[in-house]
Amino acid sequence: MISNYFSDTTKVMKSSLIRELVAATKNVPGLISFAGGFPSPATFPKETLSRLYSEVVVEDGRDVLQYGASEGDGMLKDELLKWEGYSQLNHDNLMTAVGATNAIYYMGRALINPGDVIFCEAPTFLGTLVVFDALQADVQSIPMDSEGIDLNALSAKVKQLRAMGKNLKFVYTIPDFQNPAGISMSLARRRELLNYCKAQNLLILEDNPYSRLRLSGEPLPTLFNIALNEMNDVSLVTEIVSFSKILGPGMRVAYAKGDKELIHKMVSWQQKVTVSPDCVTQRVAARFFAGGYMEPHIKWICEFYKPYLEKMLNCLSEEMPKTVSWTKPSGGIFLWVWLPEEVNADSLFYQAKDHLVTFIPGSKFYPEGQEKYNCLRLNFTYSTLEQIETGIKRLGGLLKTIKA
Amino acid sequence: MISNYFSDTTKVMKSSLIRELVAATKNVPGLISFAGGFPSPATFPKETLSRLYSEVVVEDGRDVLQYGASEGDGMLKDELLKWEGYSQLNHDNLMTAVGATNAIYYMGRALINPGDVIFCEAPTFLGTLVVFDALQADVQSIPMDSEGIDLNALSAKVKQLRAMGKNLKFVYTIPDFQNPAGISMSLARRRELLNYCKAQNLLILEDNPYSRLRLSGEPLPTLFNIALNEMNDVSLVTEIVSFSKILGPGMRVAYAKGDKELIHKMVSWQQKVTVSPDCVTQRVAARFFAGGYMEPHIKWICEFYKPYLEKMLNCLSEEMPKTVSWTKPSGGIFLWVWLPEEVNADSLFYQAKDHLVTFIPGSKFYPEGQEKYNCLRLNFTYSTLEQIETGIKRLGGLLKTIKA
Numbered sequence: 015m016i017s018n019y020f021s022d023t024t025k026v027m028k029s030s031l032i033r034e035l036v037a038a039t040k041n042v043p044g045l046i047s048f049a050g051g052f053p054s055p056a057t058f059p060k061e062t063l064s065r066l067y068s069e070v071v072v073e074d075g076r077d078v079l080q081y082g083a084s085e086g087d088g089m090l091k092d093e094l095l096k097w098e099g100y101s102q103l104n105h106d107n108l109m110t111a112v113g114a115t116n117a118i119y120y121m122g123r124a125l126i127n128p129g130d131v132i133f134c135e136a137p138t139f140l141g142t143l144v145v146f147d148a149l150q151a152d153v154q155s156i157p158m159d160s161e162g163i164d165l166n167a168l169s170a171k172v173k174q175l176r177a178m179g180k181n182l183k184f185v186y187t188i189p190d191f192q193n194p195a196g197i198s199m200s201l202a203r204r205r206e207l208l209n210y211c212k213a214q215n216l217l218i219l220e221d222n223p224y225s226r227l228r229l230s231g232e233p234l235p236t237l238f239n240i241a242l243n244e245m246n247d248v249s250l251v252t253e254i255v256s257f258s259k260i261l262g263p264g265m266r267v268a269y270a271k272g273d274k275e276l277i278h279k280m281v282s283w284q285q286k287v288t289v290s291p292d293c294v295t296q297r298v299a300a301r302f303f304a305g306g307y308m309e310p311h312i313k314w315i316c317e318f319y320k321p322y323l324e325k326m327l328n329c330l331s332e333e334m335p336k337t338v339s340w341t342k343p344s345g346g347i348f349l350w351v352w353l354p355e356e357v358n359a360d361s362l363f364y365q366a367k368d369h370l371v372t373f374i375p376g377s378k379f380y381p382e383g384q385e386k387y388n389c390l391r392l393n394f395t396y397s398t399l400e401q402i403e404t405g406i407k408r409l410g411g412l413l414k415t416i417k418a
Numbered sequence: 419m420i421s422n423y424f425s426d427t428t429k430v431m432k433s434s435l436i437r438e439l440v441a442a443t444k445n446v447p448g449l450i451s452f453a454g455g456f457p458s459p460a461t462f463p464k465e466t467l468s469r470l471y472s473e474v475v476v477e478d479g480r481d482v483l484q485y486g487a488s489e490g491d492g493m494l495k496d497e498l499l500k501w502e503g504y505s506q507l508n509h510d511n512l513m514t515a516v517g518a519t520n521a522i523y524y525m526g527r528a529l530i531n532p533g534d535v536i537f538c539e540a541p542t543f544l545g546t547l548v549v550f551d552a553l554q555a556d557v558q559s560i561p562m563d564s565e566g567i568d569l570n571a572l573s574a575k576v577k578q579l580r581a582m583g584k585n586l587k588f589v590y591t592i593p594d595f596q597n598p599a600g601i602s603m604s605l606a607r608r609r610e611l612l613n614y615c616k617a618q619n620l621l622i623l624e625d626n627p628y629s630r631l632r633l634s635g636e637p638l639p640t641l642f643n644i645a646l647n648e649m650n651d652v653s654l655v656t657e658i659v660s661f662s663k664i665l666g667p668g669m670r671v672a673y674a675k676g677d678k679e680l681i682h683k684m685v686s687w688q689q690k691v692t693v694s695p696d697c698v699t700q701r702v703a704a705r706f707f708a709g710g711y712m713e714p715h716i717k718w719i720c721e722f723y724k725p726y727l728e729k730m731l732n733c734l735s736e737e738m739p740k741t742v743s744w745t746k747p748s749g750g751i752f753l754w755v756w757l758p759e760e761v762n763a764d765s766l767f768y769q770a771k772d773h774l775v776t777f778i779p780g781s782k783f784y785p786e787g788q789e790k791y792n793c794l795r796l797n798f799t800y801s802t803l804e805q806i807e808t809g810i811k812r813l814g815g816l817l818k819t820i821k822a
Contacts, residue, residue, distance in 0.1 A: 016653050016677045019587060019621060021531045023758075024683050052484060060479035067471035067698070080456060081664030112516055112692040113819035119691050127425045141693070148690045183423060217423060249420050255510040262483030264697030266516075273420045278430050286552045287523050288516040289545070293668030294471070 023148065031378050039372045047406035048373045048392040051193065051347065054182055054322075057315045057395075058262040062307055066298045074297055080295035084285040085277075086269065090296045093303035094269055096231060102242065106274040112291045114223055114256035114268040117140050118186075120271065120280035121219055121252055125183050131175055133162050133185040133216075137350070137379030137389070139193045142186060142221065152180070153381040159332050162199030163187060165206055184217035189237055190225035191346020193259065194379045194391035198344065201234050203292055212250055221257040224346040226312050227322045231344040238271065247371045249273035257299060259347060259395075260312060261279030265295050316345070319395055325402045326394040333410025336340075340392075347395040350376070353388040357416060360387060365416075371408040427552065435782050436544060439767065443776045450809035451776045452796040455597065455751065458726075461719045461799075462666040466711055470702045478701055486697035488689035489681075490514030490673065494700045497707035498673055504574065509676040513685050516695045518627055518672040519545050522590075524684035524691075525623055525656055525674065526553045529587050535579055537589040537620075539567050541754070541783030541793070543597045546590060546625065556584070557785040566603030567591060569610055576618055577614035586744065588621035593641055594629035595750020598783045598795035605638050612645055616654055627660040628750040630716050633724045635748040642675065653677035661703060663751060663799075664716060669699050720749070723799055729806045730798040737814025744796075751799040754780070757792040761820060764791060769820075775812040 017025070032049075039045055072076060078087075085091075091105050109116035126132065128150035134143070134154030146153045154175070156168045168185070175182060185207070189199040199207070211218050220237045235243070238253035252272035257265065270280060284290065302308055326349065330340055337354040351373075353359060359375040366372055376389030397405060421429070436453075444451055474482055482491075489495075495509045515521035530536065532554035538547070540559035550557045558579070560572045572589070579586060589611070593603040603611070615622050624641045639647070642657035656676035661669065674684060688694065706712055730753065734744055741758040755765060755777075765778040770776055780793030801809060 017620075017682050019529050019680075020683060021527065021529055021534075024528045024687075027686055028681070050485075055480040055484060058479055058483040060475055060483070063483070064472045064475035064479070066477055068468045071464055071468035073473055075468070075666075076459040077668075078465070079464070079668040081454075081460060081662075081667045106553070115690070116692045123425065124428045125423050125425055131427075145690050148687075155597050217420075258485075262479075263485045263693075264481075264483040266692060266694065266696045276420050276423075279431070282431055283428075283552075286519070286549050287691060288520045288670060289667075290670065292516070292670045292699050294699060295696050337727040385423060 023150065026068065027148065032374060035374065039367055042367060042370065044370045045367070046371050046401045046408070048394070048397065048405060050393055050396055052393070052396040053259045053263065053295050053347065054318070054395050057318055058227050059307065059311055062302065062305075063261065063298060066301045066305070066341075067294065070294060070297045070301060078293040078297045080293070082290040082296070083120070084290050085281045086291070087254070087293060087296035087300060090300035093300050097303055097308065100242065102248070103271065107248065107277060108269055108271045109284065110267060110269045110291050110296055111284060112266040112288055113263070114221060114254050114257065115145060116229060117268055117270040118142055118219065119145050119253045119281070120283045121254075121276075122151065123283045124148060124276060124279040125217070126151045127181065129181070131180050131182045133168060133171070134381070135187055135192060135195070136384065137194050137376060137386070138186065139188060139221065143381055146186075155381050155384045156327055158192075158195060158197055160197065160198060161206060162189065162203040165203070165210055169196060172216070182216055184219050185211060186219045186221065187237070188221045188224070188388070190234070191227065191343050191348070193224070194348050194350055194374070194376070196343035196346055196349040198234065204234065204237055204240055205244075208237060208250060210247060212245065212247065218251045220251050220253040222253055223259055225317065227259055227316060227347065228345040229316050229323055249276070252276060255402040260315065261299065261302065265299070267291055267299050321399065322394045322402065325399050326392065326406065328355070329403055329406035333406050335410070335414050338362065338413060347393055349392050350393065351390050352390060353390070353413070355388050357413070358387045362390070362412070366409060366412055369408045369412045371405045373409070375390040421492055427554065431552070436778060439778065443771055446771060446774065448774045449771070449776055450774060450801060450805045450812065452798070452801065452809060453705070453776050453778050454797055454798070454800055456800040457663045457667065457751065458799050459723070461722055463711065463715050466587065466706065466709075467665065467702060470705045470709070471698065474698060474701045480702045482697040484697070486694040486700070488694050489685045490695065490702060491697060494704035497704050501707055501712065504646065506652070507675065510676045511652065511681060512673055513688065514671060514673045514695050514700055515688060516670040516692055517662065517667070518625060518658045519549060520670070521658045521672055521674040521684070522546055522623065522625065523549050524687045525658075525680075526550060526555065527687045528680060528683040529621070530555045531585065535584050535586045537572060537575070538785070539591055539596060539599070540788065541598050541780060541790070542590065543592060543625065544782055547785055550590075558772070559785050559788045562596075562599060562601055564601065565607040566593065566601060567607070567611060569607070569614055570686035573614065576620070577729060586620055588623050589615060590623045590625065591641070592625045592628070594626060594638070595631065595747050595752070597628070597750070598752050598754055598778070598780070600745040600747035600750055600753040602638065606639055608638065608644055609648075612641060612649065612654065616649065616651065620668050622655045624655050624657040626657055627663055631663055631720060631723065631751065633727055633748040653680070656680060664719065665703065665706065669703070669761050671699050671703050725803060726798045726806065729803050730796065730810065733807055733810035737810050740820050742817060751797055753796050755794050755796060757794070757817070759792050761817070762791045763794040766816070766820070768795070770813060770816055773812045773816045775809045775816075777813070
């Protein structure tokens with residue numbers, strides 16, 4: 015039995031709940047899915063990328079087909095520094111990684127001892143929860159209000175855990191168009207969170223896959239930006255930016271920026287775990303910037319997604335019973351639905367499947383033992399407008415039955 | 419001080435010794451380097467890859483730019499199964515990873531608890547040693563003779579460690595054109611090692627980056643092959659195959675094959691650590707097989723490298739003092755040099771730099787505390803024929819001075 019050889023962390027590893035759900039809804043004819051976190055394939059800049067891949071391999075092949083630096087492609091880092099415009103930063107403040115989850119893993123590896131406390135928003139991104147879980151962190155979820163993470167709740171929890179002698183490491187947050195809740199942290203709350211964390215010697219991990227996907231309204235400065243520009247602090251926040259919703263998640267490239275010493279340690283982990291991200295793909299991303307494609311492409315994606323978000327919000331208004339509420343994001347790819355307290359979305363999931371519509375039950379976005387059940391996540395970027403209309407009608411119809 | 423937040427494993431993490439050596443020899447004009455483990459850029463199939471990248475993104479963009487399976491691209495796994503011709507295996511026996519080191523990391527993550535014993539050849543690949551070190555394994559090095567790992571030494575060590583109550587997990591070996599020693603394990607030794615490990619309930623991790631780079635002589639079956647075909651055992655050996663020396667290491671893609679349950683757990687780790695390897699690159703590798711390019715390309719590379727190996731062996735015969743000996747590999751990219759016992763290659767490294775030639779001192783390929791110093795590694799695939807001639811002359815000249 016090979017399982018006798020498994021390490022302890024592997025023995026207790028849970029299989030992916032979302033995978034099981036996806037398996038349960040696989041091959042159901044006519045099923046409309048709002049479950050995935052997938053960008054629309056229509057947004058992938060295929061023609062430009064195809065040309066850039068071809069050029070990069072021929073022109074830079076000697077370089078990008080050879081072993082690359084564990085800290086990331088120098089040309090890509092040049093472009094990222096230009097794009098972000100932080101004159102205070104240089105290459106040592108940046109690293110690339112095989113996607114944002116990978117960068118989160120390295121930050122976790124660099125900071126977390128088993129039992130250390132990490133704070134996260136409730137609900138939060140499942141993919142990060144499983145990383146922290148694999149690193150045996152003690153993950154504490156903090157509720158959100160409409161402005162973001164609840165600082166009173168955070169402060170109370172910090173006091174309580176400090177009194178218990180716990181080691182507190184960092185707050186994990188997705189301030190813009192949060193996954194899964196679709197909430198964006200207000201500017202005031204951002205400043206309060208930064209000041210609170212600084213005073214309490216807590217670091218911040220800012221996960222930023224969506225801030226560029228703002229479909230309306232004015233962009234807010236990232237936590238990293240405020241810390242650097244208003245507090246002159248480069249160490250308080252580590253920001254991780256993904257290209258998954260911009261170029262396509264199959265190109266596994268993201269980057270992290272922050273304190274040089276921390277980035278250096280994260281790079282050391284990358285050296286051991288993958289040696290480096292794919293060098294061809296990194297250089298293609300660099301040329302996508304260098305060719306001036308990035309800003310127009312992002313604008314185009316935002317225009318593209320607008321009608322999908324509007325459609326979903328309109329359909330929810332029309333189809334949902336009065337007892338149901340939902341977030342109204344100005345961007346990102348998700349929104350969050352609160353059901354009446356007595357409705358359990360884990361059970362609703364199976365009924366919904368019979369009604370040919372699916373979603374991720376909200377409970378999957380909470381650390382184990384801290385779940386809420388009367389909630390669910392909807393994605394609006396992977397279905398057609400017709401599917402959104404039909405799917406939300408089905409879901410609303412089902413919920414009306416349940417309430418009756 | 420951000421270092422106050424670092425995890426214990428990060429605090430004790432050593433910086434890469436090879437990096438320091440590389441830094442010490444950077445920007446030395448006229449320096450000839452046999453240090454790296456780099457394939458020749460002339461062997462990268464740039465034109466074919468350029469075309470395939472372009473085609474894959476346009477034709478399969480909807481698929482390969484989207485999130486991909488953590489277990490690896492299905493088309494690539496189809497091609498790998500065809501290439502290897504094991505009718506007993508299916509997709510579940512295979513996973514892809516972000517390079518071979520990445521697959522080794524997942525195998526380590528799946529099996530190693532801190533303090534567990536891993537056996538390796540002495541000397542062995544430094545990149546793997548740092549992985550096992552990061553996973554807090556107790557790495558025990560076993561000497562080799564001309565036929566490979568010394569089974570008497572292994573057996574004695576196993577007995578001793580079992581008596582101490584230690585947990586023994588697996589033997590890590592590079593049977594073909596071993597890095598750094600250039601030794602290939604004999605067929606008899608392969609069978610003996612397999613039988614010994616099976617009897618002792620030890621697993622085997624077979625690292626196979628070089629077996630296809632056979633420049634002369636008949637290929638030997640891999641350990642995985644013998645275990646499956648002669649012993650009907652798919653669990654004893656996990657084989658990891660890299661494309662780094664065939665397509666180019668900048669394309670981060672390798673694969674592991676073995677027991678389904680173990681592969682499943684390694685995939686679970688991959689899901690947490692990177693989500694998946696780059697999907698575009700995986701599909702390009704698949705099309706490289708599907709287009710029939712792989713076998714002719716490998717043949718071409720082997721023909722290309724032959725004169726380089728011959729040149730280095732001839733130059734060593736001509737230039738080295740009688741007290742120096744070296745391995746005579748039939749393939750791979752390295753050979754290993756034994757110096758007289760009183761010569762320390764760590765010191766020689768700095769003298770050699772002054773003579774404008776460099777290599778990796780042999781001590782870097784042993785676990786800490788188990789080093790040998792009168793040895794060094796030479797690479798023959800990254801220098802020109804002229805550089806090989808001049809570089810070996812410089813090294814031989816220096817060694818003659820030292821012996822005089």
